[in-house]
Amino acid sequence: MGKILVKNKEMVVPGEVIVEGMDYLPAGNVFRENDKIIAETIGLVNVDNRLVKLIPLTGFYKAKKNDVVIGQVRNITFSGWLMDIGCSDLATLNLRDASSDFIDKKADLTKIYNFNDTVIAKITNVTKTGYIDLTMRGPGLTKLRGGRLIKVAASKVPRIIGKQGSMIHIIKEKTNCKVIVGQNGFVWIQSEDPVNEKKAIDTIRLIEKESTTEGLTEKVEGLLK
């Protein structure tokens, strides 16, 4: 039988030993060294049966197939666009995946998506060398007009969305804003009134800062009264 050295929900830093024993398996943000499983990032311990993982508290985004992300056009090539989705490499959107609408071969690509345009796209493939493929063919995948883009830690996205979208729903309703959260931590906000936009942004930043605090939902509702 192994030994659990850190209780669930306690914070650990890189290099800290979480459990000892070969029965346990590393399951996320941890690694095995001999018979020990050790933290690789700052996070909260989560031991479920034999699986040991960390709920990361820091976090840049790691591209995953099928994630719906928000991106910005950084470059246009002969065959498509290169998008910033918060990864170290730009992601690729090919002409043939660019839209459910028909695109003429001789089309001016800047007329479809121009530099710095913001779009919602889906990741179709991630190779070992970090090459990321996107598509914008599909429901809900479209160019976003106007609005602002803020970046939050990708690890906080689930909290910002909430259980079955409950948290994001409160924000949208109470601030009267359109809010779309990409899995990559890019969040798009748009409203008629810039004051509302700021309210939504402040709320999202609060959730990002206190994501695992108990009673966060009540706190958010209080802020948005």
Place this chain on the structure above:
Amino acid sequence: MSYTKRKDGRKFDEMRKIKAEVGVIKNANGSAKFQIGDTIAIAAVYGPRNLYPKFLQNPEEGKLRCNYNMLSFSVDERIRPGPSRRSKEIGLVTERALSPTVNLKEFPNAVVDVFVEIIQADAGTRCAGICAAAMALADAGIPMKDLVSAVSVGKVGDKLVVDLDKSEEDYEEGATDMPVAILPRSDEISLLQLDGEMEAKEIIKALEMAKKACLELNKIKKEAIRKKYKGEGK
């Protein structure tokens, strides 16, 4: 003459007062400030991000790149701004001190940039920089197998000491400075330099003193990290 008393009354194996803070440069992906005695270092991390020029990219894994710089007014005699041979060397050994711990296999072709700036210097600046950098890397979410700690040990006069200040480094009757960086869990050494005159057995003894100091440093760094993230969890 024997070296009997340290200027600030410390014991020979005692470090100066330490203050550590995580998250001090808002634009950076991760950052930290580390102060030991009167030496203050700030480290900021950007990355993983695209690495230019392309020929420097490594398709197997990401690259760690460290930059060390002292602000012109951080010392008594003003330093002309800009890179110097010394700062380039310290950047390199800082990188060597940190790279055994970072795991950049998941970021091929990318770079993680670490910038260390010394705001105020009273000896031990490269070690302070490494401590700040380790916290900054953790703050940026870079996967690491341990948090490196660094301290300078050495000999002042006839005594082995931990954490030399400037007056000790400049001690008239001779002093030796030995910066060391240690991975606390495994006691592996990732930075080792020596500047002066010491015998082998003294060096080994000093290394043991460094190990103890690094364990303490690790606790302080962990506390600083906790403080920033304490809004989370319990």
Place this chain on the structure above:
Amino acid sequence: MDNINKEYLMQILNKKIRTDGRKFEDYRDIEIETDISKNAEGSAKVRIGETEVIVGVKLEVGTPYPDNPDEGTIIVGAEFLQMANPEFESGPPSVQSVELSRVVDRGIRESKAIDFKKLCIEEGKKVWLVLIDIYAINDDGNMQDAASLAALAALSNTKMPKYDKETEKVDYKERKGKLPLSKMPIECSLAKIGEHILVDPGLDEERLLDAKLTVASIGNKIHAMQKAGVGTLKVEEVETMLKLAIEKNKKALEKINKK
């Protein structure tokens, strides 16, 4: 970092409000901390919003310029540290940082805030050189004003080291007497975006502005101006900006004097 495009920014500005909720003539919160680096003769850190700049003052002894044999002088340098903004590149100081340092210099020099004659040690032979080094450590827009304020704060807490005429060496451990700073030429930067004039541009506003004007003033006297940006300014716009800058700088001086 927030991201916005010019079209949308104009939509927001047309509603007479800024992206961070400020009114056009509002400055962000300012924090000043002095004596942040002990080995400097004087030092300060200024934060405007999230923009942070550190300045240190060092005194060295040098030979005076031949046409001003009884005057010392200031030498201002600035560096945008790479940590301040992911887009800052390594290498020699960028032309923007050179411009920033020269505008800070102008404000101090032209207002005669420091009596250069009091920096004379031995006429024709030795004078004090006041080296003001500016380092931007976090860029959230308007590093210019933060730098200028930090320079003034650092100068106001600068103590003179001792110069030994015999050995011709400076003793930095002995510091007595304050630097002869008699005025505070505060700088205010304003951005023009479309037809809107905004005080203290934030990062996005600085990136998207048409023109920017930095004004150094004491009371109703203006000692330095610098127009930046590729767009143009109309005379009426300059008039508006001068009026705003003078008002803001007066208010800032009041606040500083209270401290």
